[in-house]
Amino acid sequence: MCCGLALGAKGPNPAGMTTPYHPPVKRSVEIAGHKTSISLEPVFWEMLRQAAAGEGVPVNALVARIDAERLEADTPPGLAGAVRVWLATRGSR
Numbered sequence: 001m002c003c004g005l006a007l008g009a010k011g012p013n014p015a016g017m018t019t020p021y022h023p024p025v026k027r028s029v030e031i032a033g034h035k036t037s038i039s040l041e042p043v044f045w046e047m048l049r050q051a052a053a054g055e056g057v058p059v060n061a062l063v064a065r066i067d068a069e070r071l072e073a074d075t076p077p078g079l080a081g082a083v084r085v086w087l088a089t090r091g092s093r
Contacts, residue, residue, distance in 0.1 A: 020043045022042050024039035025045060030060050038080050048063070066082055067082070
């Protein structure tokens with residue numbers, strides 16, 4: 001197990017999965033009282049849960065913070081893309 005992810009023959013993936021290559025899963029989140037949905041691959045959902053737990057906040061609160069940060073960009077990406085970029089770069093901040 002690495003970083004809370006099980007290591008399979010093809011690399012890291014959420015526990016119980018045989019490969020990290022799965023289609024996105026759509027889940028509802030609430031941002032500032034507004035419900036929206038985000039489609040992320042299971043490995044990103046797991047990373048997001050771990051990041052929220054590590055910061056001691058609910059997933060919705062972390063997604064709201066990522067949303068606010070992305071809206072400050074000159075050309076804001078979509079929310080799912082912003083979540084993926086935030087997760088990929090969080091160690092370099």
